[in-house]
């Protein structure tokens with residue numbers, strides 16, 4: 528395995544078969560070797576800086592019915608909420624005071640938020656916080672909507688591709704959702720000029736090592752600025768309630784592979800990773816990640832944005848999360864940077 532990891536380190540790409548071999552048959556020793564190279568590459572581009580993004584989960588209404596997701600349309604037990612513009616602006620203000628220079632507006636695909644409403648929100652946030660980056664994570668939209676958001680000032684867009692394999696995509700989503708359209712959205716976003724993030728769940732139901740290898744090849748082709756990955760975690764009110772969770776080990780290994788495949792990339796150590804292990808986010812950083820995305824949503828709604836069971840930090844205030852993360856990052860020799868945290872090179 529060491530020769531394959533060395534090859535990836537030197538050339539930043541492997542064949543599908545080589546990725547499959549690494550993903551399906553590495554040992555703990557291989558992982559440690561991969562992580563040491565991933566840290567070295569990360570260090571070269573980003574030093575010991577960890578970028579923070581303030582996540583504002585502004586609506587949990589969703590018109591989609593993704594089989595894995597706790598806020599899917601047909602989950603009648605989800606208590607729905609929408610934040611008002613005033614609440615969203617308050618989140619930004621609190622976040623700014625805590626040192627956040629990127630805000631992420633994330634939500635379900637909620638038709639209440641028309642393009643006009645989203646554009647107005649973007650303009651208000653960007654005029655109040657012109658030194659901050661604004662990221663949207665609100666799902667699939669028409670090219671003209673993405674363009675309107677961008678022209679209003681949105682800088683970045685997160686849209687996980689979820690899985691690059693069409694057949695696998697069909698097992699995770701209802702049939703009205705198309706893997707082809709999902710990918711088209713990512714290319715549209717890139718062409719418009721956004722910094723783009725794709726990504727996938729590790730250990731999602733029916734996923735194979737071949738699927739993960741295809742994810743790596745898709746990412747190599749798309750050349751996104753960011754890649755968000757985290758373990759699949761089952762939610763008790765979804766059809767996948769009895770499916771096993773993705774593992775810490777496999778998720779960390781994929782982070783390491785991503786760092787060597789896209790050396791410059793912004794790679795978050797996600798909340799889902801922190802949910803399956805108490806030190807998950809620290810381990811993610813030590814496997815090559817360089818971003819964390821703590822929650823800025825008001826405490827009153829945090830438990831309602833439940834994509835999966837046992838999500839961490841749902842009882843904390845934004846300030847508590849910020850200080851907790853500071854301590855966690857310092858404990859492993861890294862430090863949170865007060866900056867927009869743009870990608871270094873593409």
Ligand code: SAH
Nearest residue numbers: 595596634635665666687758759760834835
């Ligand atoms: N509606 C937006 C935001 C989705 S939520 C969109 O379509 O992009 C953000 C991400 O959470 C999803 O892309 C998915 O990869 C992840 N997610 C959803 N349910 C999950 C679960 N049960 N376990 C782990 N991650 C999950």
